Amino acid sequence: MTIPVQTDLLTKRYGDLTAVDRVSLAVRPGEVYGFLGPNGAGKTTTLRMLLGLVRPTSGTVRLFGHSLGTPGHLAQVGALIEGPGFYPYLSGRDNLRVLARYGGASQTRVEVVLDMVDLTARSRDRYGTYSLGMKQRLGVAAALLKDPRLLILDEPTNGLDPAGMADIRTLIRRLGASGCTVLLSSHLLGEVQQICDRVGVISRGRLVAENSVAELRGSASLWVVADPIDLAVARARSLLGDHRVHIDDGGLRVDVAGDRAAWINAELVDAGVAISELRVRERDLEQVFFELTDEGVSHVG
C-alpha cells in the first residue's frame, strides 16, 4: 500500500535560519500520527511544506506517492493548518460551498461534514459571528470536505471547550478506525497520548524521535516506599539484579512490570521490610517530550 506521507531530508531555510533540517518522516496507512514539538521547532513549517504552501529548500515530499506540485498531490488530502481561515461575510455553509467548488467536492458533502462537526444548527450564520470553537470546528469540517484518506490537522482542538475537544478526539479516533490516516499536530500531550498510534518529535527543526507512544514512554516501573530502605534495596537487588533497582526520590524504583507488584511486596515483607506505599509508575508522554526537546512546560507548543 502507498505510504500516505513520506518526506526525505526535507529542509527549509530562511536566510541563515534553518527552520526544518533534513526531516525524514513516514506516516503509515491508517495510523493516527502525532507530530510534537516546542513552539518554533518547525512543526507548522513542515506541515505547510507537505501541502505545498511553503516551498522546501531541499528534500522531497510525497503524499500517497505524489510529489509536490503534481496534479494528484492533494487529491486525497484534507487539512487544517494553523487555525481556521474563512470569509467573514459568508455563512459557515457558504464558506464550505465555496471550498467544495475549489476542491471538486459535492454540495451534499457540505451538509454531511457540517453534521459531523455538529455545526448544522448555526451553519446559516455569518462566519464572523462564530465563537473560536465554532470556527475551529468549521476548519475541521473543511478538512473533511473531500472525504480524504489523509487528514492533516494542526492543533485541531485549539479554542474548544472540554466537550468540544472530546468530540474532536472521538471524531479523529473514528476516522482512524475507518482507515483514514491522520497526521495530528497538537500541544496537548495528553491528547496525543490518548489518540495517537505513533509520534514524531521535532526539536530545533530536526526530527529527534519517531516511534509508537508505548515505545517512547518505555516500560513501567514500581515505586516502593520501604523501611529500612537499605534492607529493601539489598533484597530487591538479590532478586532482580543491581541494574533494575534504584533509590529514587526517597523510595525504591524497581524496573519490573506492574503485574509483579504483589510478588515484590511479598518478598520484601518476608525479608522484614515494612512497605508503606507501592504503586506502578509510568512515564507519560510529557516527560519523554521534555527529555527529547530539553524544553520547559512554558515552551510547549
Next chain:
Amino acid sequence: MWGSVRAEMFKLVRRPATWLLLAVALVLGLTFTYLIPYAGYAGGTGGPRSGRGLAAILPAGLVGNSIGGLPVFLGAIALMLGVLIAGGEYGWGTWKTVLAQGPSRLTVYAGKLVAVAAATLALLLAMFASGAVTSAVIATVEKAPLHWPALGDLAIGLGAGWLIATMWAVLGVLLGVGMRGVALPIGLGLVWMLAVQNLLAVVAAPLLDWVAELQKGLPGPNAGSLAASLGATTDTPGVAHLVGGGQAAVVVAIYLVGFAAAGGLLLRSRDIL
C-alpha cells in the same frame, strides 16, 4: 479551473464591498458626468463643461461620458476591487484554506482574473446603462433630440472601457499579491492614481521633456488617450490626447497582460505564509 471561477464569482457576488464599490462608482460617475454639469447648465452658472452646454450630456455623448472617468477615479475604484479580490485572502488567512482543497495556485489565480474581468464588465455595463437612462431623461426634460451612438461605437466604447477598467483592476490584483494584504496596496495604488499621475501630467511634464515622453508609455496617460479618442471630454481629469487611440489600446493591453503575468509569477513563486 471552472470550479475556481465559480467559487470566485460566488464570493464576489456575496461580498458587500463589491456592491458598495459599484454603488460608489455609479453615484460618482452620474454626479460628475451628468448631474453637476446639468445643474450648471440649468442654473446658468457656467463651470467646466458649460462651454459645451447641454450637448455634452445628451445620449449622443454616451460612449465618452461612460468611459471618461476610467483613467482616474473610476479606475481607482477598479483598482480597489482588484486589491480586495486578491489581497483579502491574505488578511483572512484563506489562501491556505483554499489551496488545501487541492487547486493549484495558478488555477485559483486564473479564477480570480476571470472574476475581475466579469466584475469590470458589469461595472462598464452599469455605467453605460445608468448613463443612457440619465442622458435620456435629461434629453426628454429639455426636449432635446434623442440621438444615440451607433451600435458599433457603443461596442467599441464598451470594449475600450472594459480594457481600461480591467487593466486597473489587475494592477490591484498584482499589488494585493505583491504586498500580501489590502490596506497598503490600496493606499499606494490611490497615491499613484490620484496624486503621482496628476503631478507628472500637470507639474513635471510641462517642465521636463523626458517626463512628457515618459508619460506616453505610462498606463494612466494611455488610458486617458484611449478614452479621449472615443469621445471623452478632455475636461475630465486624466483624459488627454497624448497618443493615438490605437496605440493607447495596445499599450493598455500590454500593461494588462504584464500585470496579470507578474501577479501570477509572484503568487506561484512565493511561500504562502
